[in-house]
Amino acid sequence: MMRAMLADRFHLQLHTETRHEPILNLVVAKGGIKIKEVGPSAPPDKEGHVNAAVGNRSGRMIANKATIAGLASVLALFLKRPVADQTGLKGYYDFEVHWNAPEALDGQPPAPGLGAEGEGLLISNLQEQFGLRLKKTAGPVEYWIVDHVEPPTDN
Numbered sequence: 001m002m003r004a005m006l007a008d009r010f011h012l013q014l015h016t017e018t019r020h021e022p023i024l025n026l027v028v029a030k031g032g033i034k035i036k037e038v039g040p041s042a043p044p045d046k047e048g049h050v051n052a053a054v055g056n057r058s059g060r061m062i063a064n065k066a067t068i069a070g071l072a073s074v075l076a077l078f079l080k081r082p083v084a085d086q087t088g089l090k091g092y093y094d095f096e097v098h099w100n101a102p103e104a105l106d107g108q109p110p111a112p113g114l115g116a117e118g119e120g121l122l123i124s125n126l127q128e129q130f131g132l133r134l135k136k137t138a139g140p141v142e143y144w145i146v147d148h149v150e151p152p153t154d155n
Contacts (some may be wrong), residue, residue, distance in 0.1 A: 005009040013148040025086040034131035035095040052073040058100045065092045097129045
C-alpha cells in the first residue's frame with residue numbers, strides 16, 4: 001500500500017539489489033545462552049520489542065517476549081552493519097541488562113554516540129550477560145536502489 005502511494009505521488013521507481021559485503025553473525029557463545037526464555041514454548045500473543053539505549057561508556061537493553069532475531073535487528077542499528085541471527089534459538093526472551101565503563105582517568109566527558117569504547121562494551125556485554133557473541137564474516141546484503149523519483153503531485 002505504501003509503495004503504491006509513493007509510486008502514485010512521487011512516480012517512485014526502485015529495485016532491489018543484493019551485494020556480498022561484511023556482516024556480523026550472532027551466535028551462541030561457549031557456555032550457552034544466559035538470558036531467560038519465556039515459558040512455555042508457545043508463542044506469545046504479540047512479540048515484544050528490544051528497547052535499547054547505548055552510549056560511548058554505558059548502555060541498557062530491555063526486552064519482554066522478544067526474539068533473538070529482534071535483538072539482532074537492534075544490534076545492527078548500533079553497530080551500523082547487518083547482523084544475522086545464526087543462533088538457532090526460536091524462543092521468546094525477557095531480559096534487562098545494564099553496563100557502565102569505568103570513569104575516564106582524564107576526567108573528560110564521554111563522546112556522544114556509540115564510539116569505539118561503547119562498541120567494545122556492547123560486544124563484551126553480549127557475551128558476558130547474554131551468552132551471545134558476534135563473528136565477522138561476509139554475506140548477502142539487500143539494498144533498495146532508487147531508479148526514478150519526482151516532486152510530489154498535487155492532491
